[in-house]
Amino acid sequence: MIKVGQGFDVHSFTDHRPLILGGITIPHPQGLAGHSDADVLLHAITDAVLGALGKGDIGTHFPDTDERYEGADSAELLRTVWKMAEEEGYRVGNMDATVIAQRPKLASYIPDIRKRVAVLVKADLSDINVKATTTEHLGFTGREEGMAAMAIVCLVRD
Numbered sequence: 001m002i003k004v005g006q007g008f009d010v011h012s013f014t015d016h017r018p019l020i021l022g023g024i025t026i027p028h029p030q031g032l033a034g035h036s037d038a039d040v041l042l043h044a045i046t047d048a049v050l051g052a053l054g055k056g057d058i059g060t061h062f063p064d065t066d067e068r069y070e071g072a073d074s075a076e077l078l079r080t081v082w083k084m085a086e087e088e089g090y091r092v093g094n095m096d097a098t099v100i101a102q103r104p105k106l107a108s109y110i111p112d113i114r115k116r117v118a119v120l121v122k123a124d125l126s127d128i129n130v131k132a133t134t135t136e137h138l139g140f141t142g143r144e145e146g147m148a149a150m151a152i153v154c155l156v157r158d
């Protein structure tokens with residue numbers, strides 16, 4: 001059995017917050033605003049897994065009206081969702097994600113992000129791909145008002 005899910009998320013930049021992306025902290029003058037730690041990439045991945053499972057979205061499971069998730073570590077949210085996938089007998093077939101950001105330059109951080117994501121979803125590194133693209137200075141990402149991320153995951157059950 002194969003299930004496919006996709007996720008997409010956006011967070012705006014804000015001062016006085018660390019930039020947390022893919023479960024790692026990246027040096028940058030601004031971080032992302034949100035109820036949780038605003039890890040836009042892990043949110044997209046979490047939504048992709050929930051999509052594959054047919055179980056709604058991140059806001060359904062972790063509402064931003066619930067103070068338990070204020071400042072939440074998005075890695076913990078993904079871990080919780082990944083347990084749901086494991087309970088149904090799924091493993092990652094492969095996952096692909098794209099971060100859309102004019103800045104910072106992410107290429108040098110992507111190997112660490114991949115490793116972190118692979119650990120969180122208990123996958124082989126070779127089954128996890130993370131990419132980055134600018135929007136050539138166009139739109140809200142191009143103006144550096146925020147970042148976006150999208151992810152697609154294939155879950156496999158034997």
Ligand SMILES: Nc1ccn([C@@H]2O[C@H](COP(=O)(O)O)[C@@H](O)[C@H]2O)c(=O)n1
Nearest residue numbers: 101102103104105106107132133134135
């Ligand atoms: N925040 C980013 C955005 C892009 N990259 C890398 O640069 C390459 C070229 O980006 P374009 O948007 O001009 O296509 C891209 O393929 C990434 O490798 C990056 O590191 N960080």
Ligand SMILES: C[C@@]1(CO)OP(=O)(O)OP(=O)(O)OC[C@H]1O
Nearest residue numbers: 034035036038059062063064069
């Ligand atoms: C993660 C949650 C919960 O803290 O908050 P945010 O950090 O605002 O993130 P978002 O991507 O808007 O979606 C789900 C939320 O419920």
